[in-house]
Amino acid sequence: AQTVTQSQPEMSVQEAETVTLSCTYDTSESDYYLFWYKQPPSRQMILVIRQEAYKQQNATENRFSVNFQKAAKSFSLKISDSQLGDAAMYFCVLTGANSKLTFGKGITLSVRP
């Protein structure tokens, strides 16, 4: 079975500062994919970033980057130069050969102006 753990329910960051959201996971598969999804108050699920387990290089998408530690089964998201529009719930998500997504419980990020 696959599990995803997001132990911090809430975080807050000052606008323009950097924040890191933590995630750990567990899977018995060697080939899997990890994602961070953003869910703003509009309820829409938005893909933020994707990481393939076989790639050692950490994924980056503009102000968003990950720290993927495969041996530790850790997958944290770093948001640089935080903006008010980054305020949302963020989900760490895992998928493997069965193509089913396993979600963490999510973390609510607030951005202080």
Place this chain on the structure above:
Amino acid sequence: NAGVTQTPKFRILKIGQSMTLQCTQDMNHNYMYWYRQDPGMGLKLIYYSVGAGITDKGEVPNGYNVSRSTTEDFPLRLELAAPSQTSVYFCASSLTGNYGYTFGSGTRLTVV
């Protein structure tokens, strides 16, 4: 390009009623999914399909049924609605199953 379209966006059901949540995608994706999101929680998989004519149960299938007669459509049927089915329902699709998923905007269902 509409992506994944879910209807309705909101619905109130009485206990024991039935309804179908519609989901259509126009991206020719093989993989389609139904998830539910309870307050303050992540999404849990109800049913999924890897292609027309093929469906399989997810983590929380009880009380639901699905069908996949075409690539585009993946309706979710609720039979004998119960208060425990009050939730937000998301339909999603994916081309390969692991590249990324496109989600619909969700259906907020309340059973009273």
